[in-house]
Amino acid sequence: MAIKENGKNAAVHVHEHTGNAHELKNLMPDEDKLYDLAELFKCFGDSTRIRILFALFENEMCVCDLADSLNMTQSAVSHQLKILKQMKLITNRREGKSIIYMLADSHVSSIIAQGIEHILE
Amino acid sequence: MAIKENGKNAAVHVHEHTGNAHELKNLMPDEDKLYDLAELFKCFGDSTRIRILFALFENEMCVCDLADSLNMTQSAVSHQLKILKQMKLITNRREGKSIIYMLADSHVSSIIAQGIEHILE
DNA sequence: GCAACATATGAGCATCTGTTCATATGTTCA
DNA sequence: TGAACATATGAACAGATGCTCATATGTTGC
Numbered sequence: 560m561a562i563k564e565n566g567k568n569a570a571v572h573v574h575e576h577t578g579n580a581h582e583l584k585n586l587m588p589d590e591d592k593l594y595d596l597a598e599l600f601k602c603f604g605d606s607t608r609i610r611i612l613f614a615l616f617e618n619e620m621c622v623c624d625l626a627d628s629l630n631m632t633q634s635a636v637s638h639q640l641k642i643l644k645q646m647k648l649i650t651n652r653r654e655g656k657s658i659i660y661m662l663a664d665s666h667v668s669s670i671i672a673q674g675i676e677h678i679l680e
Numbered sequence: 681m682a683i684k685e686n687g688k689n690a691a692v693h694v695h696e697h698t699g700n701a702h703e704l705k706n707l708m709p710d711e712d713k714l715y716d717l718a719e720l721f722k723c724f725g726d727s728t729r730i731r732i733l734f735a736l737f738e739n740e741m742c743v744c745d746l747a748d749s750l751n752m753t754q755s756a757v758s759h760q761l762k763i764l765k766q767m768k769l770i771t772n773r774r775e776g777k778s779i780i781y782m783l784a785d786s787h788v789s790s791i792i793a794q795g796i797e798h799i800l801e
Numbered sequence: 802g803c804a805a806c807a808t809a810t811g812a813g814c815a816t817c818t819g820t821t822c823a824t825a826t827g828t829t830c831a
Numbered sequence: 832t833g834a835a836c837a838t839a840t841g842a843a844c845a846g847a848t849g850c851t852c853a854t855a856t857g858t859t860g861c
Contacts (some may be wrong), residue, residue: 587734588796593727595799596792601725606711606718607849613708622808635850637809647801656807656858666798671717673794675709677787678716680768728819743838756820758839777828777837 602646603670607631608639615649616668619661723767724791728752729760736770737789740782 588596602608610629614620620628626636640660643649648667651660662668709717723729731750735741741749747757761781764770769788772781783789 587731590727592796592799593730593734596795597725597727597730599795599799600721600730601848604718604722604725605849606714609714609718609721610708613714623806632851633808634810634852638849641809647798653858656805658808664798664801666794670791670794670798673787673791674717674720675713677768677785677791678713678720680785722818726819744836753821754838755822755840759819762839774828777835779838 599646602643602648603674605639607635608643609671611636611639611643612648612662612667612671615660615662616671619659621654621657621659623657625660720767723764723769724795726760728756729764730792732757732760732764733769733783733788733792736781736783737792740780742775742778742780744778746781 587593603612607629611625614625614628622633622636622640625631625640626633629636640649640651644651644660647663649660650663651658653659708714724733728750732746735746735749743754743757743761746752746761747754750757761770761772765772765781768784770781771784772779774780
């Protein structure tokens with residue numbers, strides 16, 4: 560058994576129980592993509608943001624209405640909206656004094672729908 | 681304009697810019713479901729766990745091989761596998777001294793595929 | 802311009818999260 | 832049974848995260 564000396568206790572030995580340890584690297588997306596992907600799902604990984612998305616799934620709404628119906632602070636909503644917008648899950652348009660937010664594309668509902676399917680099993 | 685006195689600066693006034701603030705409550709899943717959904721997506725919201733899932737997407741693997749190919753500590757992998765298993769994204773079986781992990785169902789790849797579609801735009 | 806409304810933003814704080822380290826549990830084989 | 836291998840787990844710590852509070856920016860109508 561070969562010995563690797565990288566100082567990590569997890570990799571002091573090299574063996575292949577399933578013989579698959581090295582092939583997957585070709586399949587694995589590069590680090591940047593993996594990070595982006597994780598960042599994307601992180602958006603869905605908070606019940607506040609999920610609630611915002613559910614609200615916008617039904618109707619476009621201004622910040623004020625979102626805060627009101629979700630029983631949240633305007634500031635808290637605004638902070639989360641910024642995150643959702645950075646990830647391009649939502650867009651907005653100004654309408655007078657208000658800014659109306661809406662879902663950006665169909666991926667949002669697709670992803671959530673898949674998630675719901677999973678937890679309903 | 682009605683005044684609510686709940687002490688939150690976000691909801692001191694009640695108005696309906698879009699007129700949709702109260703209808704969505706019928707559509708919104710209950711708190712438990714929302715929490716479960718967020719917990720599920722939280723699993724995908726970490727690049728380590730995403731990498732584990734990608735690895736298992738290709739081949740079932742033991743903890744040791746995962747740690748080796750992902751260049752992680754055995755302990756770190758094991759901790760994350762526990763989380764993924766709790767959320768029923770993966771299952772395992774014992775095979776001699778090793779424990780082989782694999783994806784639990786097709787939802788995992790569906791969800792990740794949707795995520796990839798989104799970030800590739 | 803100014804007052805009222807609507808939203809955005811930065812700092813501070815408490816909580817959550819992922820890793821490491823040490824160690825416990827479980828399996829195989831001699 | 833004991834030694835080596837394989838995995839799991841708990842405590843502790845550092846970094847990330849979401850909220851609040853105060854305040855800044857931007858819009859409308861007088």
